[in-house]
């Protein structure tokens with residue numbers, strides 16, 4: 263008998279029939295003798311619809327009210343799921359994040375979990391009942407106001423609860439069969455991974471892979487929570503995210519780790535080029551102080567060689583497109599003291615990232631990546647690397663082709679059936 267935390271995403275609880283299907287799965291795990299704690303997301307696109315609604319009422323919704331509004335989504339699904347499980351003859355009770363003891367900081371809309379004290383959840387489980395917890399929310403103890411954890415935050419709730427309860431596993435149920443070598447929506451021949459290390463999963467999530475949210479992976483790594491990503495629409499084994507770097511084959515023998523785990527992509531960034539920056543010490547520092555002062559995180563940076571005749575250089579960097587106007591406004595304000603000539607803004611870019619722990623010890627990975635991109639006729643605008651990742655910026659239009667070309671070049675294509683995307687509107 264194990265203690266299992268199961269998390270069901272929005273597409274798994276999109277309507278009444280789906281909720282009944284999930285209830286059956288939960289009841290089966292309970293009847294098999296396990297202790298079960300369930301974390302739910304809001305039904306389908308509820309969160310987006312609530313945001314739309316708020317924006318129809320006011321152009322600038324107060325953050326406190328926005329968080330109260332958004333937590334309602336998860337409260338609907340948690341209570342409906344508890345009712346559906348009850349109807350199957352299994353006792354179940356639902357709890358808000360606050361009732362479940364999820365304590366966060368005060369940052370509305372992107373709160374961080376600082377503690378989890380799940381005494382009510384423990385009591386519920388000890389009584390033999392299933393505890394259902396609303397994902398994506400907690401409470402700020404200094405104001406007693408509810409907070410939300412940022413989009414996709416229910417994954418983080420599930421892993422944090424699993425850590426606090428010392429659960430044997432945290433199962434994340436989604437609309438695909440696990441973690442794939444690329445997004446199956448773009449690469450239908452993407453292969454499901456049996457295992458991936460925390461480090462690789464962190465790089466994939468940070469590079470735009472949407473299957474798990476970044477903070478949830480950080481949390482899982484810090485507390486060593488084994489995460490099993492799988493589909494709620496099938497009974498197939500999914501992908502295990504753990505810290506074991508070594509992979510075993512069917513006979514249980516250790517095999518060498520694959521060099522590449524996968525190809526991630528991200529279309530949410532934009533590029534700013536600061537044109538005609540005087541090539542003297544201190545100018546880059548000023549530019550990035552100004553951008554940081556506006557509260558904007560940057561990703562990649564490239565400085566061009568300066569033209570000897572002018573002594574001017576161009577500096578380009580990428581940032582979340584959502585922060586584009588903040589950053590350009592701040593830089594424009596400081597144009598006189600920095601002394602650049604012009605700003606260029608481009609939000610039609612895409613980023614491809616090749617991730618794999620085996621890159622550390624295998625030469626030739628970049629050569630192969632750039633050969634694949636050039637054969638596909640794809641122009642590279644920027645490059646950055648970490649120990650286990652190489653990222654390139656391309657035009658947004660050519661990103662899908664780039665992902666497919668690189669996926670094939672590294673022989674990641676599956677020879678079996680096409681990957682199945684079971685649900686979700688991809689919104």
Ligand code: ASP
Nearest residue numbers: 303309398413414415416
């Ligand atoms: N409902 C929230 C969202 O859509 C949280 C989640 O699904 O994990 O972002």
Ligand code: MG
Nearest residue numbers: 272303304309
């Ligand atoms: Mg959602």
